[in-house]
Amino acid sequence: MSFILQEIIKIILYGTLVTLFVSVNALFLIWLERRVSARIQLRRGPIHVGWQGSLQTVADAIKLLTKELVLPKESDKFLYMMAPLIVFAPIVAAFLILPLGPHFVMRDLNIGFLFVFSLTNISFIGIFIAGWASNNKYALLGSMRAVAQNISYEIPLLLSTMGVVMAAQTMKMSELVAAQEKTWFIATQPLAFLIFFCASLAEANRAPFDIPEAESELVAGFHTEYSGMRFALFFLGEYTAIFISSAIAATLFLGGWRSPVPGLPAGSLAGPFWLLLKTYGIVFVVMWVRWTFPRLRSDQLMNFAWKVLIPFAILNVFVTALVIQCQKFFA
Amino acid sequence: MSLLHDYSYVLGFLIIGAGFVIVNTLLPLLISPRSRGANAQNPYESGEVPIGGAWVQFDVNYYLFGLIFLAFDVEAAFLFPVLIVFKEFGFAAFYEVTLFLALLSLAILYAWKKGLFSWR
């Protein structure tokens, strides 16, 4: 009995901590994005609200909290209200499997990163519901694009991880990190990393694959009709999804919580630090890409997944399989 | 038992995430002002009144992607268990995986040939 109680308290504690982290992290990332984009664009970005504009996103969040929640007259009201929930809740659960240190992972599920992919797919159902329920043509177009894009890029995402799975013989996140003790998988699987990066950009709706919320075409895409906190939750979800996919990339290909320089500590305390550093590094690149490239057209986007990424990903699986068997044969 | 243990965490996290959303969408109802414009709840379409609703039959292109994805994703899910134990088997496994991948690639080639990727 006390075991169950203990576990429930643990769940509530962890869950609250993660939700808190999600909020703070998203606020930080949005601030970072605004500063990074400003640097790229010859300007300063938010600097006047708080020290270096650090309170800017906090002000935005509080303001959004006090905004009116509009409920469009002709929408499907229940689904309209459910959509942010469906988008946001799975992303919180995705944090469960991130290994933060050698003995520090909340739940080390057998299916590992596949669990995250399945959860982010639920988010996409939420996005589709949001677009459909709004009864707005821009939103509908945005959600249609989002779903088509998500399912197209899901496949290269899965295929690119296959090489890693083959080499590590596991899908558990902790064991994947353990397998990178000598060399990171980015060294042995560079093509897979590239494909994973591209596909996760698309999965997170980031430029140049941001057609679901293409501002110059679809006004605000699937969340055109969402106001105030409901809109903020989509935003929160989007930035957290970027963080999660970057963290997965860091774990799969960049050695997770291991320190980049041998000899530096990477224990339960330093581990999370290294992981965060690597993750933010990837997030920075994501932002850099966004503010550099124009957007692809919807058909070009699909074609890029099916004609370029998937064939290369299959090739990568094939070559990895061949190399592994040859190594075994000659060894 | 362990599985149940693991997934109780997932359930718990989902509930907490949902709770966060619910609290955050109920709070504005208490503290936000209201606007009373005549068109406030009308659907937005660049400031104009929309012609017809948005719930229309949509271009079939997107659904075709859905179909081909379904085939692919299930196949990929089949592949993962094989790959975990891949190292333990010899070249026989390699040939089988190659055959499997080749069959998968045929699906893309078929769709390509059928013109799924050329929208014009």
Added chain:
Amino acid sequence: MEIKETLLTTDTQSLSPVSGVANFFKVEDVFNMARANSLWPLTFGLACCAIEFMAGGAARFDMDRFGFGVVRPSPRQADLMIVAGTISRKMVPCIKTLYDQMPAPKYVIALGGCATAGGPFKYPGQYGILEGIDKIIPVNVYVPGCPPRPEALIAGIMELQRQIKSKEVKGTMTQAVVHDSQDNRPAEYKNAISRVEFRKPPTPPAAPSPENKS
């Protein structure tokens, strides 16, 4: 016949339902602080002043420094409508719709002479423009100029910030007195005007064509 348009003169925003309680705990002050520092304008330009609005958001002036650089294209996510330019009559219903669709609390800045009072296009008997946006929606800050420089726009938004922080925001609106124009045109003429088609093959017009006759 003179009528008063009741639709326009109604108060468009109510106060926060818990403002009394909130005031007690000074929560409302925190909210106003946040609102003032996070004014997201609507992507919306009518004429010349819109270019200065864009310049204000661009690299040299960079409105994002103060937190009002997040220009949202959807009115659902915007707080501030910057009416930048001349308001033609055709545009009036659209502006009203967009304003309605913004969630409360919302603010309006009339940028430039045209949005303030008709600007250089105002003359007795003019037929094309609305002489000032305050005839249809309440305005918080008027920024003069033709067009105002981006600095003036930023100063205007800062004045709005001051108003929000000191709880002065009400929005001022001129009473609109309108005339109901009586439509006593002949029926066939009305048909000629409302004979509207969407790029369809032409139907024979009511009036005889000189070429067909000869």
Added chain:
Amino acid sequence: MPVLEKDITSWLREVVKPEEFNEKNLKTSGVLFEAVVAQNKIREVAREFLAQDYFLESLTAVDFAECLEVVYHFNRWSEPSRSCVKILVPKNDGKPEDGRWTAPSISSIYKSAAWFEREIFEFFGIIFTDHPNLKRLLLPESSVIFPLLKSFKGEPAGSDVTQSLKLMKEDTEGFQILYPQQVTEQATKHKRDYYLNLGPQHPSTHGVLRVLLHLDGERVIDAEPIIGYSHRHHEKMMEIQTYVACWPNMGRLDYVGAMSYNFGYAVLVEKAMGVTPPPRVEYIRVLTTELNRLASHLLWAGTFLMDLGAFTPFFYCFDDRENILDILEMTTGERLTYDYFRFGGLDKDIHPDMIPAIKKFIPEFKKHLKDYDGLVTKNIIFKKRTRNLGILSKEAAISYGVTGPSLRASGVPFDLRRAEPYSIYPELDFNIPTRSEGDVYSRYWVRMKEMEESLKIIAQVIEKMPAGEVTLGKLPKNVPKGEYYSAVESTRGLFGMYLISDGSLNPYRLKLRTPSFSNLNSIIHMLPGCLISDVVAVLGSIDIVLPEIDR
């Protein structure tokens, strides 16, 4: 039957036998000849003009005491050959409301005529028979006024919201007026295709353009641009103002490239008065106009690339644009709506710091142009998005009356600075960049190259600029009686002005032929078959400024 062997003058004289035919001087009046033909001949005339590769430059009407004149201006790319044809619409003591003022429509021959005729219908009440879509163009569709008639004295003061409010009432009936009846019926009948309003408030319509898209999924079946959301009654205003008081209007017509419009007005009135400005004035005019052209193209490049989803070039372009505005501000004191030219001169001489500032600016900007080349022009995504998209053929360009960079991207080196030279442009050495594909990419390419040419012009002008006066002193306040046409190459294309002066202090009629008005019309031809993402690319590529279209 059109007789192709004969040139248009002899053909007109022999076949059509105009009621009146005057040879004119292109230099002093802007047209080669002026012919008044019978109403029933105008279609035949238009067909012949089209057969001889003329495009419809301008089409307008003038309200005289006993009759209305519909005035057609045709022009050709190959040589300066602007011709003016008129038809008369007798008034018969009627009012426009009677619906008896009719004229034949030539919109089946020239596609660009469709909008011109709708404009005449709404301003003068002339009903064009056989016009496929004769409804209000610039004013709200419920309007009942014909403002450019001389009998229109304006609505009584205080009634300025009348029309708008009719549309705003809560009952939907007011809104139904905005939509064609068929459209609403169709939208409810077939569920597969639907209609989408792109604009008037939309991030990529560059102002308040509304494009009514008929879509199937993401594909455009049909598109109709709906304009008038920025109509500011410039033409009526100029009729009640003195010539001098019209200057500020020129700055606000096309606020992005206002100098060209100043230039156009100056050229027109100087032509009418028969004066020539001092040489220094011409040099300064060309200098400021070309600087302004740079600024305008930069603004276009920034916003166009933003439409394609590339945000950063917008900031780079605006930064460069600010530098140019600084230079122009030294002299003119304005950033945007320039009001710098005067009849026979300038407001004031240039600021002494201006020339050094330009000399410093040119090499910097050349370096930045290279950056754009690397960042954008060579970007593979950009190329993929813009190549083979929105192709405008030469035939379509004639029919729609497209001018400016959009035309030059279709392989026609038609630039008024060379084709019908004015000011000091003949003395300057510059090329006219052209490209043959006619797609979005070539329109982009042509504008980027034009910036380089403008830099070349600026460098030459600085070198050659003579000293001297910048004003002719006092000129008469009125313009001699007569009809004048003049055109200049604005940033967006051919900007023509048709002036009818009755010798009084204010123009009797001043028609503004703005380039984007015709250019925008061509999207009806380019959009069907595109995807929604392409719509914004095509719209961006033709470089429109809405107040210039709506006037």
